[in-house]
Amino acid sequence: MRRRTFLAASSAAAATSLVAGAALGQAKSPLLAEWSGPYGGVPAFDKVRVADFKPALEAAMAEELAEVEAIAANPQPATFENTIAALERAGRAMNRVQTYYGIWGATLSTPEVRGIQTEMEPKLSAHSDRILQNARLFQRIDAVYQRREHLNLTSEQKRLTELRWNAFVRAGAKLTPEQKQRVAAINQELAGLFTTFSQNLLHDEDAYVLYLKEPDLEGLPVDVRAAAASVAKERGRAGEYAIANTRSSVDPFLTYSARRDLRERVWKTYYSRGDNGDSHDNNAAIRRILKLRAERARLLGFPTHAHWRLRNNSMAETPEAATALMERVWPAAIARVREEVAEMQAIAEKEGAKIRIAPWDYRYYAEKVRKARYDLDMNEAKPYLQLEKLREGMFWAAGELYGFSFHPVTNVPVQHPDVRVWEVKRGPQHVGLWYFDPYARPGKRSGAWMNAYRTQETFDGKVTTIVSNNSNFVKGAPGQPVLISWDDAETMFHEFGHALHGLNSQVTYPTVSGTRVFRDYVEFPSTVNESWLSTPQVLNRFALHHQTGKPIPADLVAKIDRAATFRQGFDVTEFLASALIDMKLHLAGDADIDPDAFERDELKKLGMPEELVMRHRTPQFGHVFSSDGYSAGYYSYLWAEVIALDTVEAFREAPGGLYDKAVAKRLHDTIMSKGNSVHPREQYRAFRGREPDVKAYLRAKGFPTT
Structure with a gap:
């Protein structure tokens, strides 16, 4: 869930008037109230009314502005406690309201919700800029930052100070008033365009x-x-x-x-979503987004949006480093596609199909190749892949690795009848809550993702986390199990890995808690977690036939294992194509870009095989155009997978394999529990004793390592 922080008013008079607004909103809206009930308080989903979103957001903004104005106006010299820690305490009501607002926008969208988003997103962007460009507040943060080596700070406090300072500088804290005004205007326009893009995409998925x-x-x-x-x-x-x-x-x-x-x-x-030439076409919005991003980057002192996004905000640090990794893998990926297509074409010709393999044939004929080469029909595995049993398998593996146990609870409100909740414990100790929203429905965006409704912290008392996993499985008939594909099962384990990252967090301050890490690092723990699906310990216990209850046959598992590198040409190429186009779009500066033409021309230059397309074509690339989120950062999945597969090899090298207790403890102690309290590069060195090695990734894909 997005969390807008560091917000301040420009004057005490403005703050005074806004306090009254906050008090009025607090009196009227339950969305602003502190969470009550068991487990340290839970979201009051049973009290949410869509009509309350706008006044609650406005009141929360007012309250946050008043809180941070007090920090900016403090006459005492700036210290870590009265500035950095004080900012950690600000905006709590805002976080609560945005939890509700984000959930409804992503999973319970209606025309009324979308109307509120259209109105409020630019206002929320302006709200953010009031603090990020507040000169008095930045002076106090800068004063602490400049003296950070001499203030006897803990390592986490020093890291938090550096992250706060960097966030302000990246947002334009050092710009002239005129430049700040223009950046704020750009951010507001972008917020509206992001909402338009998302709503257009949701329309085409629903319609x-x-x-x-x-x-x-x-x-x-x-x-x-x-x-x-x-x-x-x-x-x-x-x-x-x-x-x-x-x-x-x-x-x-x-x-x-x-x-x-x-x-x-x-x-x-x-693959035409957002690209139908109608009122929901996204190309005009994308063109404008790219222009605005390029202008903002120049104002902030960077040659391109890609340079701004990665500098001091990623492990890669530069677009050149990210691109070099992608270009290392790309030739092997497209070479493998050519091999895969040749095999598929041969089968089609043998069957007398008289066709040339096209993108809509790839998955269909790939399954025929899998059957011919490995005597494996992945549909044979599906009767053993019950959604609920695999959920139990995820729980069991998390228990083996991290000591967690999961206990269903029914004494908390949920936002939809399909949502269920578990309490997470480590021994007798309460760790957090896990919400599961597995099924597709109108008004829910596609895909699978993790949210943190509340992050873990300890600096003003112990606060436990609340996390959720969200999917779009098709709900079965009453009483019938939901059977999912192997790919979907891997996705379940992946997204649960994000949840485990949040549940394992043991830090002091919320800004560095759980999954609040660099974009090209956040996908690393989740990708690691995919590896436990295919272990015999999980499959023998939880991959059970939905009718007979018998475990998945050993020979079928062996076939799946032998086919582990099957269709990697397709999978890697469709991803890398998206990542490369994302980077190229954001390295193009202020060029006037026709998104469809740019995509077509650049893919041709790359030698993109015509038998497949980008995983996310530009007009539907929500990662990149529904927020700044993964813009110039979709490469992050590759970067993270390289680290993840190097981590998996650390387990395989150990006596206990993927369940080695010593390696699991080291993973917990150096990475899973640290959030962003330690630089990711230092975390990984502490775990592995060296930098990540790309060869583990290449071996896992069956690609040449030289």
């Missing part, structure tokens, strides 16, 4: 649905048919079958449907 009849289902397994029937029923078309315009619905269809005409139709609809 475009392919309805099918029984004869259209050739090749689809029973569970995929059942899921499609469930989607149709939810949309008022009982007796039909529906392929929703989301990855969790589209991917199985493209993998198994024998109807090439329908595969093409579904593929084109999915």
Whole structure:
């Protein structure tokens, strides 16, 4: 969940008037109230009304402005306690309101919610800039920063001071008043454009649905048919079958449907999201976003947006370093694609299909190759991959590695009937809460992700974390288990890895807690966690047939293991294409870019195989254009996977393998518990004793290491 911090008013008079607004909002809106109830307080989801969002946000902004104005106006000399620590205490009501606001925007969106987002996002951006550009406040932060080596600070306090100072400088604290004003205007316009982009994408995901009849289902397994029937029923078309315009619905269809005409139709609809030339087309918004980002970077003293994003804000530090890693992997990836396509084409010709492999054929014929080469049909694994059993497997592995236990609770309110909650303990000690929202529904953005509703901290008393995992599985019929693919199971373990990063946090200050780390480091612990899915300890206990209860056969597991590097050309290339285009877009400076043409031309220069496309085409690239989030940073998944697979090799080298207690403890002590209280590079050196080695990644993908 986004958390806007460091906010201040420009004058005491403004703060005085805003205090009255805060008091009025506090009296009227339960969204501002401190969380009460068990477990140190929980979100009051049962009291949320969409109509309360706007007044609650406005009141929270007013309260935060008053809090930080007191810090900026403090007549006493700046100290860590009265400046840096005081800022850690500010904005608590804002955090609570934004938890609700973010959840509804991402998982319970309606026209009313989207209208509020359109109005409030620019206001929230302006609110952020009031502090990040506040000269008096920055003077106090700078005073502490300049004396940080002589203040007898703990290492975490020193790290927090440096992060605070860097956040202000990166936002323009040293600019002239005129430059600050322009940066603030850019940020407000960007906030509106991000909202427009997201809402356009959500519209196309909700609006475009392919309805099918029984004869259209050739090749689809029973569970995929059942899921499609469930989607149709939810949309008022009982007796039909529906392929929703989301990855969790589209991917199985493209993998198994024998109807090439329908595969093409579904593929084109999915990869045209945000690119249909209508009122929900995203190309104009992207063009403007790129222009504004380039202008802002120049104002802040950087040649491009990519340089601004990475400097002092990533492990890579420079676009050149990030690009060098991508270019190291790219030739091997596209070479593997050529091999994969050749195998698929041979099978198509043997079957007399008389086609040339196209993007909508890749997944379908890849499965045929998998069957021919490894005698493996991944659909054979699906009856053993029950959503709830795999959730239990995630819990069990987390217990083995980190000593956690998970206990279902029903005494807390939830935002939707599908959401369930578990208390997390380590021995008798309460660690936090885990919320699980697994199913797709209208108004919920596609994909899978983790949120922190509340972060762990101890500096004003112990506060435990509340984390959530969110997915988009198609809900099964009542009483029937939800069966998922192997890829979806890996995604579950990945996102749960983010939750474990938050649950393991043991720091003092909230700003450096849990997953609040550099973008190219945050995906590292989650990627590591994928590795425990395929261990015999998990599969034998939790990959159980949904009818017989028998564990997944050992020979099937062996086949999956032998096929571990299968289709890596496709998987790596579609990702890297997105990451490279993201970086190239943000290294282009203030060039006037036609997003579709830029994507097409740059991919051609890269030698992109025509049989597949970017994982996220530019008009639907929410990571990059729904916020500044992963902009010039989508490479982070590769960077993090390199570190993750090097970490996995550390386990494999140990006597206990992936469950080696000593390595798990070292991982917890040096990385999982540290949040951002220690620089990520120092964390990894402490764990591994050296810098990460890319060769572990190349070996895992089956690529040459030279």
